[in-house]
Amino acid sequence: MIRIGLTGWGDQDDLYPNRTKAKDKLQLYSQYFSTVEVDSSFYAVQPRDRMARWAAETPDSFSFIVKAYQGMTGHLRGKPYFNSTSEMYKAFRESLEPVIEAGKMQAALFQYPPWFECNRDNVNELREVKLRMEGIPCAIEFRHRSWYEDKFRERTLAFLKEQGWIHSVCDEPQAGPGSIPIVPIATDPHMTLVRMHGRNVSGWHQNGAPNWRETRYLYRYNEQELLEWRGYLQQLQAQSEDVFVIFNNNSAGDAAANAQMMMELLGQPIKPFPDRTEPEKEEGPEQLELF
Template sequence: MIIIIRIGLTGWGDQEDLYAHRTKAKDKLALYGQFFTTVEVDSTFYAVQPRDRMARWAAETPDSFAFIVKAYQGMTGHLRGKPYFNSTSEMYNAFRESLEPMMEAGKMQAALFQFPPWFDCNRENVNELREVRLRMEGIPCAIEFRHRSWYEDAMRERTLSFLKEQGWIHSVCDEPQAGQGSIPIVPQATDPEMTLVRMHGRNVSGWHQNGAPNWRETRYLYRYNEEELQEWKGYLEQLQEQSKDVYVIFNNNSGGDAAANARMMMDLLDIPIKPFPDKTIVEEEPGPEQLELF
């Protein structure tokens, strides 16, 4: 059995390390696909994307490319304000339909359901996870918790067993250890085909700043050092023994660090990577001096 580790980033639009000066937005995904073999689509969290856009993204990437598609916020309890859809069934149907072009292209790896920090371990939420899995039947789904109660004490093994039973792909996370609204590193697979790893950084002070004017810009402000990534190399080797494929997504891009850290990890794992472009801006040579006639 060939075991694969794929490494990629959350989104491709703001990964400036990858693009030459003045690269157009429409060209960035195709260029991204020259560096990495997977990406997490984050825009689907904010709005269910049109089928034609999903089809275009699939067409712009190499044949072996794989997408992790983040579930729409109304499906994970994040939505605030008036719902766009008239019913839960309509919402799920729209999301499933939007995934079809990527699935038909063989590039849809998993839908990622990231539940919020207030989604704790209780009977009501466990039943909700069962319902979500039924609504997403036939589509591989990864799950990420943000509340520590799912992994505390005896609940850890019960949570992992439940995920196996329900067919959820476990998201193993690296994130700040900042109380109940964060989870520990739990390097355990729940699906023999795939495990997802998400690298959020370790910015403890910025983790619980929701509502602050610039919290989105600071929450994932962190650059991993080589020692920290060496530690994660060990975790990835553990996960390789449990799942056929391991997908690693770097989400620490508040300061533009994700691409550089992904490259460092690939170097540690002996995964070849194309050199990033030279970011030096070449100034244009001045033209011939104009005669001052007036």
């Protein structure tokens, strides 16, 4: 099965009538898509009660892909919030428990930074992470091209398969060592993750710029590009029972529309977006001009 979703639900304006309250958005989101990537967990380990509420607000068939906290993937800058690595992993695992208990936990996503190169120390770190996350499905996304260079590509994929990592196949700008090519190969027979980041080459390496979030994922896929990806998804479905596709190209709100385009190309039913046209204001009674 191929399941389509988005990164987060709070900023997906296409999905919600005007003036929809934040607390109501996830329930509405789940009427359009059957899975979502929780991105807020990257910035802070989410409280258990919040995760439990999210699980309760969604249909039984809904599933969550939860992004690993930034301190677990080497992104953290500044003072650590946790006193130790063990404490950090314990908190993250505990936060997932309500979603796991609800049967809606699809995978934890470990997205590694562009400076996480293919070397022995980092391979050993991945082994340790898998031990710490034992019992929880884990997907991995690389951002450094070295993992897929000719001399390492087959060994990388074999290692992921051996260690039980779910491969994240990415579409992203081809912008040097800090980006990876499309590698449509599954490493887990049950699940493959696909993340669609857009193809904005000029905005890809803008981390630290004042408006980088507004430009990095600024891209709308056209039909031809999505038709190309339909072929990749069919390849992956032949290798893996379920393929989860997450659209992350949302700097200008393109993700939801592209996700529905992909669903249509796959022959999946879609629900039309609500009409967000603001009603015209009625003019008051005409004032008589006395002077």
